[in-house]
Amino acid sequence: MxxxxxxxxxxxxxxxxxxxxxxxxxxxxxxxxxxxxxxxxxxxxxxxxxxxxxxxxxxxxxxxxxxxxxxxLREFVVSLDTSQISLGELRYEKHDNRVEIILSPNSLPIEKNQISFRAGNILxxxxxxxxxxxxxxxxxxxxxxxxxxxxxxxxxxxxxxxxxxxxxxxxxxxxxxxxxxxxxxxxxxxxxxxxxxxxxxxxxxxxxxxxxxxxxxxxxxxxxxxxxxxxxxxxxxxxxxxxSYLPLGLLQLFGRASVRTKTGEKENVLWSFVTKEDFEKTGRTPADTSSVLAHLEKTFPQKSATVLLSQNPEDGLVQATVAGEQRVLEAIRSREGGEFQSPYLKIFGVFPSFREAEVHITSLLKEIL
Structure with a gap:
């Protein structure tokens, strides 16, 4: 730089x-x-x-x-229609509290309707x-x-x-x-x-x-x-x-993630699905997954695990990020691999569809929970 x-x-x-x-x-x-x-x-x-x-x-x-x-700031333009008038002189005079722009016609008088005003170029x-x-x-x-x-x-x-x-x-x-x-x-x-x-x-x-x-x-x-x-x-x-500050797009993404949620029938697990269209419509990115998970945990508390499946807008592949008890996250990482992202676990590897991701993670959680 x-x-x-x-x-x-x-x-x-x-x-x-x-x-x-x-x-x-x-x-x-x-x-x-x-x-x-x-x-x-x-x-x-x-x-x-x-x-x-x-x-x-x-x-x-x-x-x-x-x-x-x-x-x-912009220029201020005073425009005179000269299609019917010949202009002889243009000058200005400064006074204490004003400036006068003086137009001197050659022949015909200048009428008010021949003068217009508009904003000019940005300074x-x-x-x-x-x-x-x-x-x-x-x-x-x-x-x-x-x-x-x-x-x-x-x-x-x-x-x-x-x-x-x-x-x-x-x-x-x-x-x-x-x-x-x-x-x-x-x-x-x-x-x-x-x-x-x-x-x-x-x-x-x-x-x-x-x-x-x-x-x-x-x-x-x-x-x-x-x-x-x-x-x-x-x-x-x-x-x-x-x-206290949440951008409108992030609030909209929270809403989409909250609407598209479900709870597992047996396991105390919350699932949320964020599509590539959700990211595109809200102007947000997969970098917001941690914020979305924090919102889901606050909105739907007391879950053994919260699984956010998010679809990358660029390639359509599905990434899994998990929130929950530390022992659960450590057990997932030991089996699947992953990295902690304050304080959630992003699982290594991606899935071609939401269905395949859900089936795989469900099977994994059944072994752990």
Whole structure:
């Protein structure tokens, strides 16, 4: 990542336009709030293009800048129909509290109905994208040429990012956007973060890393979190924000998983089935299986085991992840192999269908329970 090049581009930009996903994660919101508010304090004109609204913000008190996200500034165009009029002179005069635009016709007088007003181009020196894999797609609020006319600073930690920016701050080894933004603003300002900003970035890291349990969690993740706490980041507030924030798409996935459940006839086992269409319709991914299992355990308690069968949107194969008593999970792992994912067991191997997965796991559980 070329952090230095990004800071140089930001420094020479007066107007910066932010782009975030339609359903931003808490990590994305935290990184956006901190970066945008710091840039605004450095006298940069910051605007958010797209669908970011106050309803998107989980806690307005912790997101004072995004509470009323500013729109990008635009030119204002005064248009005169010259098909019937010859214009001799155009000038403007400044007064104490106003500016007058003066049009001087050559022959015929100018009528009011010959003048119109409209919004012009977005004022933009650089585009900052956070958490976007690509900028292609339907963005009616932006003209098609917008992305080719302005340099893009692309900030992301997804391994399938398209590297569409002139400057790409993309690192799939980072657990969160907040880590990348922390490094960026530290170099940009050369000063310590305010404790409110440190708390937000800490919340972003905790949320994106699944409480420091995701495969992307590494020594750098813990180092960034410890530095943010040293700067005044409040651990309790950060975790409280994480626990209170659930994106709409994830809530929808919870609903789909809850509707498609059943209990085994003899064994005290809850089954839940998530199809590839469920992931596609909600905009979520198989990375959310741990969150879905946590929801199922809370909604349907006191089960010996909860089995979530999820279908990969890319290849249609079915993966089994199990929650339950530790002895049950250890017994499954000893027979089938698997890895623990805070604190659930993801079974090694995949199945071609839900039916085959259910039959195989049922037989296995009958031996154990």
């Amino acid at each position: 070329d952090i230095q090049k990004a800071t140089e581009q930001i420094e020479k930009s007066g107007h910066l336009v932010f782009l975030v996903p339609e359903s931003p994660t808490l990590d994305c919101l935290a990184a956006s709030e901190v970066l945008a508010s710091i840039l605004a304090k450095r006298n940069k004109k910051v605007g958010f293009a797209g669908s970011l609204t106050p309803e998107t913000i989980p806690n307005a008190d912790l997101f004072p800048y995004l509470r009323t996200p500013p729109q990008p 933009c020196d650089s585009v900052l994208t956070l958490g976007l894999k690509d900028v292609e797609g339907d963005r009616p609020e932006l003209p098609p040429e917008f992305f080719t006319e302005h340099p893009i600073i692309n900030i992301d930690n997804a391994d399938d990012n398209k590297y569409f920016g002139e400057i790409n701050l993309v690192d799939a080894k980072r657990s969160s956007l907040s880590e990348i933004v922390y490094e960026l603003v530290s170099l940009l300002t050369g000063a310590a973060l305010e404790k409110e900003h440190a708390t937000l970035l800490l919340a972003g890291i905790v949320s994106a890393s699944g409480g420091f349990s995701s495969p992307q969690t590494n020594a750098d993740t813990f180092l960034a979190a410890s530095e943010l706490m040293r700067l005044g980041g409040e651990n309790q507030t950060a975790y409280g924000l994480v626990n």
